[in-house]
Amino acid sequence: xxxxxFVGKPCKSRxxxxxxxKKRTHLNLEEVAKKLKEAGVFIEAETPFLLxxxxxxxVSIFQSGKIIVKxxxxxxxxxxxxxxxxxxxx
Amino acid sequence: MKLLxxxxxxxxxxxxxxxxxxxxxxxxxxxxxxxxxxxSANKEKxxxxxxxxxxxxxKPINLYIINHGRSLVEIAKNCDRKLNCVLCRRMMLRxxxxxxxxENCSALLTGESLAQVxxxxxxxxxxEHSATRMQIVRPLLGLDKLxxxxxxxxxxxxxxxxxxxxxxxxxxxxxxxxSRIEQVEAEEKKMNLQEIVQNSLNSKELLQIKP
Numbered sequence: 001x002x003x004x005x006f007v008g009k010p011c012k013s014r015x016x017x018x019x020x021x022k023k024r025t026h027l028n029l030e031e032v033a034k035k036l037k038e039a040g041v042f043i044e045a046e047t048p049f050l051l052x053x054x055x056x057x058x059v060s061i062f063q064s065g066k067i068i069v070k071x072x073x074x075x076x077x078x079x080x081x082x083x084x085x086x087x088x089x090x
Numbered sequence: 091m092k093l094l095x096x097x098x099x100x101x102x103x104x105x106x107x108x109x110x111x112x113x114x115x116x117x118x119x120x121x122x123x124x125x126x127x128x129x130s131a132n133k134e135k136x137x138x139x140x141x142x143x144x145x146x147x148x149k150p151i152n153l154y155i156i157n158h159g160r161s162l163v164e165i166a167k168n169c170d171r172k173l174n175c176v177l178c179r180r181m182m183l184r185x186x187x188x189x190x191x192x193e194n195c196s197a198l199l200t201g202e203s204l205a206q207v208x209x210x211x212x213x214x215x216x217x218e219h220s221a222t223r224m225q226i227v228r229p230l231l232g233l234d235k236l237x238x239x240x241x242x243x244x245x246x247x248x249x250x251x252x253x254x255x256x257x258x259x260x261x262x263x264x265x266x267x268x269s270r271i272e273q274v275e276a277e278e279k280k281m282n283l284q285e286i287v288q289n290s291l292n293s294k295e296l297l298q299i300k301p
Contacts, residue, residue: 014254015129044126045159047166050260052126060127060259070129070256 001025001090003083006067008075016070017078025065032061032089039088055081092116093227094186094195097153099135099255102201102230104143104247105238109229110199111147118193119151122158122182124258131255138250140299146246150300154189157293158182161286162260169277172266175209176274180221184283185290187222197225203238204231208265217269 006019029051033043036053045052049063057071059081067085069078093110097103097119107117121136133155140153158181165177186198202210209218219226230238242248 011256013257015131015256045163047163047260049166049171049262050127052259058126058129062259068256068259073254 001065001086003079003086006065006082006086008079008082010073010075011068014073016068017073017075018069019067019078019082021065027061027063027065029061029063036085036088041085041088053085055085057081059085061085091197092118092193092195093197093199094190094193095119095151095199096182096186096201097121097136097139098201099132099139099251100201101235101242101248101251102203102206102238104139104201104251105241105245106199106201106227106229107139107143108146108241108245108247110227111143111149116149117143117151117199118154118189118195120154120156120186120189122156122185124162124260125157125159127159127162127260128258129256131253135250135253135255137297137299139247140297142245142247142250144299144301148301150298152193153297153299155295155297156185156189156290158290160293161290164281164286166260168280171262172264173269173274173277174260174262175265176214176217176269177277179209179214179218180274180278181283181286181290183218183222183224183226184287187224188287188291189294190224197227198222199227199229201230201238202228203233203235206235208267211267213268213270214266217271217274220271220274 008019011018042054051061060068095107095117123133161181
């Protein structure tokens with residue numbers, strides 16, 4: 001997965017930035033959590049359909065592949081954070 | 091009468107609080123913070139909303155902040171995802187009942203409005219209410235959103251309520267709108283309810299907000 005496979009847009013709440021996969025996606029969040037932990041990312045909450053990780057700011061990763069980067073509405077900053085996480089999942 | 095207001099960072103619950111205070115009732119309040127599934131803006135907005143009510147009606151309010159995120163993780167790990175919101179509300183009501191007893195409140199007060207969101211259909215309200223023995227006062231039940239917004243503007247709570255804040259990320263994309271009590275209770279048997287409620291109570295933070 002690359003970030004170019006996602007559409008980025010501000011969240012409806014105007015408090016975050018989200019990246020939605022262009023194609024139908026199904027992530028195995030258990031595997032995702034394992035990879036991120038190995039890469040040294042702190043997992044704040046782990047559920048079967050949603051992971052919340054700390055990557056400088058809080059980031060939610062959904063089973064559907066959607067990524068929400070919290071605490072920023074700046075696309076450039078959100079893109080950097082999401083790009084870094086997506087690379088870790090390769 | 092003293093009531094315990096369940097207050098979020100949104101538009102409706104501060105209006106419910108204002109209506110109760112206008113009718114000369116006293117309030118304590120409780121806010122459930124959904125960290126890490128939301129951001130800190132919701133908590134800040136709830137605190138600001140209580141401050142606005144205290145200033146407007148010149149009555150002190152004890153505000154309890156509860157960490158609700160851990161309860162949400164337990165629900166998500168153990169239960170049918172479609173019932174997430176109903177189970178979340180039931181957990182809130184159980185914790186609220188304990189705080190209401192602590193604060194000598196006679197009933198709970200919410201900003202629920204019939205069918206506004208999935209957790210507020212007639213069936214879901216009934217399934218939620220069965221989690222507590224306390225009365226729930228719902229002054230906005232029959233009002234539509236525009237009427238509630240108008241009241242929010244008149245009480246001075248609206249502008250704070252519409253400040254940006256992240257929606258709860260753990261809400262399912264297809265929540266149940268017609269849950270049955272027996273179905274909900276069967277899901278709850280998969281969790282240690284007593285422990286979850288106690289953990290929530292242990293997390294409580296009290297803010298005494300005075301005029």
